[in-house]
Amino acid sequence: MKKIQVNNTYDLNLKGAPSPELSNDVAVSNDYGLNLYRYNLKLRLLVKEGDSVKVGSPIAENKKDEAVKFLSPVSGTVKEIVFGEKRIISKVVIESDSKDSAIEFVKPSTAADLTSLSADDVASTLQSAGLWQGFVSYPFQAIPNSSERPVAIFVSLSNDEVHSVDASLLLKEYEQEFLLGLEVLKRLSAKVSVAKSNRTALPEAVSAVVTHEISGAYPANHPGVFLYHAKESVEENKSWAIDAQQVIRVGALYQTGQYPTQRVIVVAGELAKQPRHIKIKEGASLSFIKDEQIGNDPLRLVAGGLLSGDKLNTDDFLAANDYALNLVREGSEQEMFTFFRPGFDKATYGNTYLSALSNNENSMTTSLNGGERACISCGVCPNVCPVDLYPQVIMKSLYAKDIESAVSYGFLDCVQCGLCTHVCPSKIDMDAMFRESKDNLWKEVNR
Amino acid sequence: MKFLKDLFNEQEHKFEKGGALQKWYPLYEAFYSFLFSTKLTTKSKVHVRDSLDTKRYMSIVLLALKPVLAFGIFNAGYQAHKAVGLSLDFIPVMITGAKLVLPLVIVSYGVGLAIEFLSCIIRGHEVNEGFLVTGMLYPLTLPVTIPLWQAAVGIAFGVIVGKEVFGGSGRNFLNPALTARAFVFFTYPAQISGEVWTKLLGTKEQLVDGWSGATALAVAAASDSVATVEQNLLDAGYTVKDMFIGLVPGSIGETSVLFILMGAFILLVTGVGSWRTMLGCLAGAVSMNLVFNFFAGADTIGFLGLGPEWHLTMGGFAFATVFMATDPVSSPALPSSRLFYGFCIGVLGMIIRVANPAYPEGWMLAILLMNVFAPLIDHVVLQKKVKKRLPNVI
Numbered sequence: 001m002k003k004i005q006v007n008n009t010y011d012l013n014l015k016g017a018p019s020p021e022l023s024n025d026v027a028v029s030n031d032y033g034l035n036l037y038r039y040n041l042k043l044r045l046l047v048k049e050g051d052s053v054k055v056g057s058p059i060a061e062n063k064k065d066e067a068v069k070f071l072s073p074v075s076g077t078v079k080e081i082v083f084g085e086k087r088i089i090s091k092v093v094i095e096s097d098s099k100d101s102a103i104e105f106v107k108p109s110t111a112a113d114l115t116s117l118s119a120d121d122v123a124s125t126l127q128s129a130g131l132w133q134g135f136v137s138y139p140f141q142a143i144p145n146s147s148e149r150p151v152a153i154f155v156s157l158s159n160d161e162v163h164s165v166d167a168s169l170l171l172k173e174y175e176q177e178f179l180l181g182l183e184v185l186k187r188l189s190a191k192v193s194v195a196k197s198n199r200t201a202l203p204e205a206v207s208a209v210v211t212h213e214i215s216g217a218y219p220a221n222h223p224g225v226f227l228y229h230a231k232e233s234v235e236e237n238k239s240w241a242i243d244a245q246q247v248i249r250v251g252a253l254y255q256t257g258q259y260p261t262q263r264v265i266v267v268a269g270e271l272a273k274q275p276r277h278i279k280i281k282e283g284a285s286l287s288f289i290k291d292e293q294i295g296n297d298p299l300r301l302v303a304g305g306l307l308s309g310d311k312l313n314t315d316d317f318l319a320a321n322d323y324a325l326n327l328v329r330e331g332s333e334q335e336m337f338t339f340f341r342p343g344f345d346k347a348t349y350g351n352t353y354l355s356a357l358s359n360n361e362n363s364m365t366t367s368l369n370g371g372e373r374a375c376i377s378c379g380v381c382p383n384v385c386p387v388d389l390y391p392q393v394i395m396k397s398l399y400a401k402d403i404e405s406a407v408s409y410g411f412l413d414c415v416q417c418g419l420c421t422h423v424c425p426s427k428i429d430m431d432a433m434f435r436e437s438k439d440n441l442w443k444e445v446n447r
Numbered sequence: 448m449k450f451l452k453d454l455f456n457e458q459e460h461k462f463e464k465g466g467a468l469q470k471w472y473p474l475y476e477a478f479y480s481f482l483f484s485t486k487l488t489t490k491s492k493v494h495v496r497d498s499l500d501t502k503r504y505m506s507i508v509l510l511a512l513k514p515v516l517a518f519g520i521f522n523a524g525y526q527a528h529k530a531v532g533l534s535l536d537f538i539p540v541m542i543t544g545a546k547l548v549l550p551l552v553i554v555s556y557g558v559g560l561a562i563e564f565l566s567c568i569i570r571g572h573e574v575n576e577g578f579l580v581t582g583m584l585y586p587l588t589l590p591v592t593i594p595l596w597q598a599a600v601g602i603a604f605g606v607i608v609g610k611e612v613f614g615g616s617g618r619n620f621l622n623p624a625l626t627a628r629a630f631v632f633f634t635y636p637a638q639i640s641g642e643v644w645t646k647l648l649g650t651k652e653q654l655v656d657g658w659s660g661a662t663a664l665a666v667a668a669a670s671d672s673v674a675t676v677e678q679n680l681l682d683a684g685y686t687v688k689d690m691f692i693g694l695v696p697g698s699i700g701e702t703s704v705l706f707i708l709m710g711a712f713i714l715l716v717t718g719v720g721s722w723r724t725m726l727g728c729l730a731g732a733v734s735m736n737l738v739f740n741f742f743a744g745a746d747t748i749g750f751l752g753l754g755p756e757w758h759l760t761m762g763g764f765a766f767a768t769v770f771m772a773t774d775p776v777s778s779p780a781l782p783s784s785r786l787f788y789g790f791c792i793g794v795l796g797m798i799i800r801v802a803n804p805a806y807p808e809g810w811m812l813a814i815l816l817m818n819v820f821a822p823l824i825d826h827v828v829l830q831k832k833v834k835k836r837l838p839n840v841i
Contacts, residue, residue: 231837371573379782413839423499429493
């Protein structure tokens with residue numbers, strides 16, 4: 001097992017961490033759905049309102065790459081299709097008939113059955129079974145093109161973002177599926193690397209397949225950071241990454257032959273009544289969150305991590321790659337003279353508030369905590385960049401629309417962990433800026 | 448305080464776009480955000496933000512400057528009283544010092560803030576809190592003898608040319624406080640040549656016997672030979688211990704190494720001041736000093752022979768290193784270039800101080816010169832670092 005030490009990392013220490021038990025007690029409504037706008041793709045609808053669908057029926061496909069499909073997580077009827085601005089397909093709502101009749105994509109197999117499969121067999125199965133988008137292709141962190149095959153696949157088991165699923169819990173529950181899924185990946189690429197955090201304890205069978213051990217705080221175990229520190233050649237820049245739960249889905253597909261819909265997520269955050277891990281079906285309506293919230297404070301529901309997730313509403317649905325639902329207080333009380341206070345209760349990266357003296361869990365809201373200013377070169381952001389970038393320098397290049405310089409400074413190694421934006425005292429949204437520039441560049445390259 | 452918050456919130460619509468007073472939004476925003484923390488919330492995928500903002504950042508520097516200012520006030524009064532033989536008790540000295548120093552601080556803040564507000568209204572930007580630091584640093588670099596109007600012209604030049612023409616705090620490439628100081632230095636050499644920097648209370652006849660008022664730098668520069676320079680300094684009343692504590696004539700904030708070290712401690716512990724810059728400056732100054740000592744001989748000027756204990760405590764070295772060179776905006780951006788940047792400042796500052804007869808002190812010019820070179824240092828260091836990466840080819 002190779003060891004990787006990632007410097008420049010930072011763990012947020014926030015209240016509302018999930019308890020390490022897995023519960024099954026969430027009562028969700030009968031409406032399931034897909035928030036298609038979140039994929040940021042041009043999609044073609046394959047169903048109409050009133051159509052009946054099965055688990056695994058294709059709902060939409062990517063217009064530019066029709067093999068990439070988005071499938072129905074339940075059987076039932078298409079209840080409503082909601083369009084957003086510029087006729088973008090926003091949501092597809094499906095009313096479940098609770099029968100869960102499913103399409104079979106592949107014969108239920110064991111590891112022994114896989115040896116005869118070629119990379120193309122696996123690819124076409126994963127594409128038709130809607131699991132292709134579980135892969136992230138670097139450096140653009142996009143869904144890989146259906147005709148591409150990966151140079152190498154990097155699997156990161158632990159997710160160290162604040163309030164996310166505990167990998168040891170997940171892999172204990174789905175050990176068989178994971179190992180089968182990993183065998184499938186090995187059909188797809190000759191080089192599959194698996195990393196775990198030094199803080200994660202794994203079942204023995206899973207430990208045996210781990211190739212790298214990563215030490216460091218968030219985002220040391222981000223698949224992109226793992227790729228950055230483990231890559232050996234320029235070609236590997238274009239590797240793919242996949243997280244543990246997506247590998248489990250691949251395994252589940254081959255084990256049952258059906259589209260896997262079960263997910264483990266955390267419901268966490270300071271406003272969560274009972275922060276915990278739950279089993280839930282993909283596509284579930286998030287209306288159940290209303291019962292999970294403490295009090296009636298203005299709430300921001302974040303699907304995914306607090307530094308990289310999407311803001312959703314309670315009428316949205318759980319996506320196939322969401323791993324957490326964070327309940328965080330929206331806005332903040334306006335305090336007088338914040339900047340003169342000792343600040344025992346202020347969550348902060350550096351030592352500018354006296355909270356630095358204690359290890360207590362902090363509470364954070366969605367407040368910007370300051371006004372937007374020009375960059376003052378304070379030099380904090382390079383201290384939290386896990387891939388050794390100088391975010392402030394890249395930000396200035398991109399501000400001047402000088403994308404070539406930004407790329408030469410390593411801009412495409414950025415994994416969008418959000419830490420530079422989080423710590424910036426000038427409140428510059430580098431994360432959004434980098435995403436936008438990458439998107440534009442990706443569009444240029446893939447025209 | 449709720450009524451104050453309500454008052455601000457009720458009036459807000461008038462200052463927003465389309466409101467009757469929209470031109471005055473920067474002024475409104477400045478007062479509102481000075482009093483209360485922001486209402487703004489995050490909009491992107493980074494949902495929580497750190498509690499540190501530029502206001503906190505700048506107020507840490509102000510906090511670090513407080514001991515220096517307090518001692519500066521005391522010392523200004525102390526030197527003035529000592530020159531004419533008045534009481535050296537704490538309270539009368541502080542009162543005299545406050546009378547001498549506070550007007551300078553008020554003028555600096557008043558004139559500078561007026562310009563800051565004006566340019567923010569013209570540009571439609573929010574007011575930057577960076578000026579709160581500039582407005583405090585600038586008077587601390589001045590001697591108490593400077594006429595107030597000259598101080599006012601200086602800070603006006605510093606803020607306009609050093610900062611606002613480039614777009615405000617964060618976009619300037621020169622340290623605005625030093626730009627202001629340099630302007631005063633070159634424009635009014637008669638008042639600021641560094642000969643006598645003690646305020647004379649009363650007439651010359653009242654001066655105590657043997658009082659010259661010459662600063663340590665002036666004494667050292669006037670010494671002809673290496674053999675006599677230390678004795679000359681001791682004769683003029685300068686010991687290393689006195690200069691470390693700071694009860695000597697000089698600019699308001701620069702004299703006390705002890706109190707500046709307190710400020711340095713605050714800056715270093717909070718991480719607001721770059722330890723690399725400070726270390727670089729110290730290393731640069733000491734190594735240049737040793738080079739000078741090596742070349743010092745019977746036929747060289749006396750200044751060459753002074754040891755580091757003298758050079759590091761006299762003049763503006765400590766103040767420049769801790770508060771001026773560490774200004775993040777005009778420093779290079781990369782941590783490793785800051786070390787080199789500091790080192791160059793140390794070397795250059797010593798050369799200007801010792802080898803150049805035209806200027807009594809070198810740090811201001813050394814820092815301004817290195818400010819200009821900062822982007823170049825960054826560029827070179829960055830290219831070196833980039834070569835170590837596996838490039839992304841698209």
